[in-house]
Amino acid sequence: MSVRNDRVYLIVVSVSALLVLGVLAASFVVYRRHDFPLLDFLALVLFLLVSCIVFMVVSYRKTRSVNELAHLHELMQYQRELDKIARRYRSLLEGAGNAVFVFNADTGLLVEVNRRGTELLGYSKEEMVTLKGKDLVPEEDQEKFSLLVLRVVRRGRGRADGIAFRRRGGDRFLGEVEARLIDLGDEKVVHATIRDITFKHRAEREMRQRNRELTSLVNIITRANQEMELETVLDVTLRETIEVFGVDGGGIHLRERDGSLRPAATCSVPDRLREALDAGADGGLLGRVAATRGPFALDDLAMEGGMAGLSDESAGWKGFAAVPLFAKNRVTGVMYLLNRQIRSFTDEELKLFFSIAGQMGIIIENARLFNELKWKSDELMGSFRLLEKSSHELALSQHRLRTNLTLVERANQELERIDRMKNNFLGMISHEFRTPLTSVISGTDFLRSSSSLAGDPDSRQVLDMIHEGGERLFEIVNDILKVARLEAKSATVTRRALHISQVFSQVVAKLEPLLAERSLRIVFNNLEGLPHCIGDQECFEEIFSELLENSVKFTPDGGTVIISARVVDRRALAPKREILARFNADFPSQIGDRCYLEVAVRDNGIGVSHDEQVKIFDKFYEIGDIRHHSSGKFKFQGKGTGLGLAIVKGMVEAHGGMVWVESPGVDPEARFGSAFLVLLPLEESLRTPVIPLAAPRDPLAGDIPGEGA
Structure with a gap:
């Protein structure tokens, strides 16, 4: 600012001098041409010089005052900057996390200390101003402190760990010191930072x-x-x-x-x-x-x-x-x-x-x-040596065992082949029997309807016997074909929603003449309020026809057959898990969360022994003595072919259910009776029961109405 004003002042003076010289030159020319008096000319010149000098003096003073004002403004700006820097330095000094001390390098006196420093040593600022750096260090660490000061003076900076400092109260602490020398021009100061490392030193020592x-x-x-x-x-x-x-x-x-x-x-x-x-x-x-x-x-x-x-x-x-x-x-x-x-x-x-x-x-x-x-290892080694002696015999035994297992496997394969041949043979024989049997039955029907035998009762009786035998043989052939189809899993099942009461109404209607002849009574319990099940109606009618025929065959005249049903799930069947596994090992694990309809057909006949309860569902298996069956004169008293329960088992399992029998045993006098139970799957949407589940109950518990003494 002052340099610029000086330049303006020189320019103004130069221009004024040139103007004065120009006026003097013009005056001299006029004086020479017009012959003015000399005194007038000198007076004019003197006036011009005085005016020029006055102008120059005024200009100089004005310019000088402007320069002084500008310089004063600059000094005020410098002072404000210095005040700002001082406040910033004080803020940094007081806000520092460590204790900061500033000493005069020549006298060793304390010049400045921040708040953390006074708190660390316990002195006030006024007290610390009178102290030197070595006054804060005990005698045993004076040498270490002096070496630090000497290092700072020579190298401009220094650092020391583990110097003991003495507080105002007399207690001591270990400090870590970092110091550097600062040249301020007119003096040199030492800027020192002290950190209390007492706990750090103790922790390191313990570590x-x-x-x-x-x-x-x-x-x-x-x-x-x-x-x-x-x-x-x-x-x-x-x-x-x-x-x-x-x-x-x-x-x-x-x-x-x-x-x-x-x-x-x-x-x-x-x-x-x-x-x-x-x-x-x-x-x-x-x-x-x-x-x-x-x-x-x-x-x-x-x-x-x-x-x-x-x-x-x-x-x-x-x-x-x-x-x-x-x-x-x-x-x-x-x-x-x-x-x-x-x-x-x-x-x-x-x-x-x-x-x-x-x-x-x-x-x-x-x-x-x-x-x-x-x-113990030594003992085991002794035992191992004894076992080692018999290892050869064990190897021979294993070889013989493998040989026997191979023979057994071959025998099983041969049995499976023979069983397939048997099934094929039975299927072929049954199929071949159907055609001639149809001819025999049709022929006897024709002859029986002819009027030519009306007067010959003996011939009529022979034709009736032939006709009944043909029908019986035709039923046996049909049963064999059904078993063959069920074993081959080729039986066709038409599934639709059925109510169990409708099935039993059809079955009982067919058996009504026989029931009336033998004075047998069928009692239904809890069939109306049940949900629909899924299955083939013809299969269901045949299943329960076989079961009712079996019960009628083993029920005395005047007895009662009880038919009941309930909805069950996994929880209700849990107490019978072992019983179900005897008849179908895979079924208990396949129940899941589905609901089933459990239908029970109970009689008070002679019963079934525990050893034969599973076998009666095998093909061609007959049990019991005919003397213990029935007093009736119809076909139900005969032993039959042993295919009925096998067909029932195959049809029920084809629907995704299972059948089993429960009986305390065989006793013709006590007549414990038997209960055949069938599980039929309900509709797919019934994952939980829609009616209260009946509590698990022994099918033969309680008295059967109409049972004799």
Whole structure:
């Protein structure tokens, strides 16, 4: 700003001088041409010079005042910047997380300190101004502080750890100092930052101590784990522990089965002292250590009661420390250390000793287990040698077993082939029988309807016998074909919604003449309120026709057959799981969350034995004695071909259900009766029952109406 004003001033003066010179030159020309008086000319010149001088003086003063104002403005701006910098410096100084001190490099006096510094040392700012840096350091650290100051003066910066500082109250702390020299022109100052590292130093020291302890512990455990013999493990452990603690001797006593402590390993311990340590009814000093289950130490062993009176050789031991050995929270022994000089074991040393003992208890227990395993291994090796002698015979037996299994497998394959041939043969025979049987039945029907035999009762009777035999044989052929189709899984099933009451109405209507002839009564329980099931109506009618015919055949004249039904699910069938598995091993695992209709057909006949309950559903199987069947004269009293229940089983399983029988046993006099139960799947949407489920009940429980005595 001032440089620009000076330039303007020079330009103005130069222009004014040129103007004056121009006026003088013009005046001189006029004077020469017009012959003005000389005095007038000189007066004009003098006037012009005075005017020029006055103008120049005024211009100079004005320009100088402008420059002074500009300079004053610049000084005020500089002062504001300095104030801002000072406030910023003070804010940084007070807001610093560490203690900051500024010392005069020449006098050593404190120039500046922040709030953290006064809090750290406990002095006020006024008190600290009168102090020097060395006044804050105790005598033993004066040399270290002086070396730091010398390093800062020579190199411009320095750093030192672990210098002790003294607070106003007298207590001390360890500080970490970072200092640097700052040249301010007219003076030099030292900017020092001090951090309290007392806790850090203590933590590092504890960490180093802990690392040394862990290293010692790992070394001991490693050396001990390298050996598996118990005596070697004890000796190695004891010597390593003695070396870690720098003592003169020690020992390990292990607990016996009777609870006493027995010396197992010693190092440099006299026999008499070793005996004195565990002497007494309570096991002596070592016994007390085992009882307290904690570390124990003495500075001077001779001061312990019971140690006085020993020989000079034994009395020379002073320092003593002992800890119990643990394995599975059980004291297995005691480990102790001895020193010839008075030795005060610190808490850290006792903790390390206790940690070593804890690990050694486990290692000793493992070594004991190893010895036991080794002994058992030797026994097993002896047994193995005995077994090895019979291995050849075992190999021969296995070879014979494999040979027999191969023969059995071939026999099973042959049986399966024969069974297929039998089924094919039966199917072929049944198919071939149908055509001639149809002709026989048709012919006898024609002859029976002819009037030519009206007067010949004998011929009529023969034709009736032929016709009935043909129909019976035709039914047998149809049953054989049904069984063949069911086994081949080629039977066609038309599924639709059916109500069980409709099925039984059709079946009972066909059996009504027979029931009336034998005075049999059929009772229906709980059929109307049931949901619909899914299946083929013709198959259902044939299933329950076979079951009713079977019940009628084994029910005495005047008896009662009870038909009942209920909705069941997995929970309701759970008590019968074992019974169901006898008749169909896969069905219990296939029930899932589906609901079924359980239909029961009960009679009070002679019953079925437990051994034959599963077999009666096999093809061509007949049970019982005909004397125990029925007193009727119709075909129901005959044994039949043994295909009826096999057809029932095949048809029910083709619908996704199952059939089984329950009976207490066979007794013609008591007439325990039988109950044939059928499970039929309900509609797919019925995953849970829509009516209250009936509680599981024994089908034969309670009296049957109409039953004789």
